[in-house]
Amino acid sequence: MNYPPVTIELPAWVQPLIAAKGTFFPSLEARMALVIELAARNVAEKTGGPFGAAVFSAQGQLIAPGVNLVTAANCSILHAEMMALALAQKVLGRFDLSDNGKLSYDLAASTEPCAMCFGAIPWSGVNRLLCGARDADARAIGFDEGAKLPDWQAALRARGITVIRDLMRPEAIATLQAYAAADGSIY
Numbered sequence: 001m002n003y004p005p006v007t008i009e010l011p012a013w014v015q016p017l018i019a020a021k022g023t024f025f026p027s028l029e030a031r032m033a034l035v036i037e038l039a040a041r042n043v044a045e046k047t048g049g050p051f052g053a054a055v056f057s058a059q060g061q062l063i064a065p066g067v068n069l070v071t072a073a074n075c076s077i078l079h080a081e082m083m084a085l086a087l088a089q090k091v092l093g094r095f096d097l098s099d100n101g102k103l104s105y106d107l108a109a110s111t112e113p114c115a116m117c118f119g120a121i122p123w124s125g126v127n128r129l130l131c132g133a134r135d136a137d138a139r140a141i142g143f144d145e146g147a148k149l150p151d152w153q154a155a156l157r158a159r160g161i162t163v164i165r166d167l168m169r170p171e172a173i174a175t176l177q178a179y180a181a182a183d184g185s186i187y
């Protein structure tokens with residue numbers, strides 16, 4: 001058997017959206033607003049679940065956006081955070097975004113990470129995690145966040161990663177609920 005390459009591609013609507021918005025997001029709210037918009041648009045365009053993420057430099061330069069592509073790509077690992085991290089690593093040409101602790105990057109996620117993404121974050125080289133909706137908000141509409149440590153934030157902090165929660169949480173929740181109300185598939 002010749003196994004095919006696994007190719008991950010952002011939906012076609014992402015590039016024009018970013019082109020219209022520019023690539024500099026100085027405030028944490030602006031970074032969160034972008035990933036919430038990615039989540040909402042991903043639902044509207046029917047390219048995946050209601051989750052968006054992005055990697056930014058500490059100053060707010062957008063390095064890579066990500067959206068959930070699980071259903072579109074038939075791939076369970078393609079959560080928005082994984083997509084954004086993989087793309088940022090590709091763009092910057094290194095698996096450790098921090099370049100051995102020399103540089104600082106944020107991962108912004110419209111909803112707090114699931115067990116898989118939580119596990120992936122320490123090896124990505126980001127040193128700050130910005131979250132919108134809480135994982136309980138995703139569970140409330142039926143998404144499975146997996147078996148996470150009860151104090152997952154402390155576990156990240158112990159690895160030198162700052163966690164900032166509840167950024168624009170009401171707006172982030174609204175996107176999750178709009179998806180549920182529209183009978184989106186839950187996985």
Ligand SMILES: [Zn+2]
Pocket residue numbers: 079080081113114115116117118
């Ligand atoms: Zn995840």
